[in-house]
Amino acid sequence: MPTPTISLGDYTIPQVGLGVWKVETNEQFEAAFNAAIEAGYRHFDSAQAYKNEQMLGAAWSVSSIKREDLFLTTKVWLDNFPAGRLKRSVDESLQKLQTDYIDLLLLHFPVIGLRKGAWKALESVKATGKVRSIGVSNYTIRHLEGMKKYASELPIVNQVELHVFLQQPELVDYCRDNGIVLEAYSPLAHGKDMANETVRKLADKYGKSYAQIMLRWCIEEGMVVLPKSVTPSRIQENIDIFDFKFTSDDLQALKACDRDLRTCWSPVHVP
């Protein structure tokens, strides 16, 4: 069954994507990619910083999947924010990914002093057709509001850490109000809390795993979700989340699990 999608204007993004941060060897990458394709994933989330764009390019180009059936995301690393470097780095990403267009290109972090120029450069890269959509990652409301002063086009996506234990309701509301699709990274909180009583009870209630409850929460919040795994059984498990639905009581109980748990870098103090 195809994964549900979310509109990005004139095309769509599959709601579940495989995160590939820390997938570090060709063998591991190829095995994870093939398991993901088998399980129904068509969306892959890489980054210049992950140093595995070339592994993604190699894996998809020898697969039987057509380019137009894949959704490839990558992110511009901080060192490449100066305009000249950004444009060169996009060409390098295209080469590594073995494609002539990237579906979604994000600025990886709201770098002080450089993010405005980097966004303008991203807009001009988009105009060349090398990128279908542009967005940001790790942007807070303050960073997004700031963009209204200089952006010709606002980001279509903001990829941030989001999970049952870090729900960021103000940011979620802001993005909804401004037509920005949220992508939930580290949706399993890196496995740092796999013992929460509420999540466990819901897993028992629905005959699902702990991870599936965490991921389903993101789906019901209308987000794109990006679980990472190199374990074929987990890759399968992490997309098998579309055959049950929470009640409003379940959602209330999950809402109460929010405790501002950050497991990755925090952008909140970046002016």
Ligand SMILES: NC(=O)c1ccc[n+]([C@@H]2O[C@H](COP(=O)([O-])OP(=O)(O)OC[C@H]3O[C@@H](n4cnc5c(N)ncnc54)[C@H](OP(=O)(O)O)[C@@H]3O)[C@@H](O)[C@H]2O)c1
């Ligand atoms: N934009 C950013 O700044 C940013 C930052 C962080 C992450 N991301 C993106 O988000 C993706 C996911 O985030 P993440 O890698 O930080 O963390 P995550 O997906 O929350 O957690 C990954 C960890 O959970 C384990 N796991 C996966 N499925 C599981 C399951 N069903 N049951 C139990 N454990 C499971 C994985 O182990 P195995 O692999 O060993 O199975 C791995 O150790 C990244 O790969 C990346 O694409 C973006």
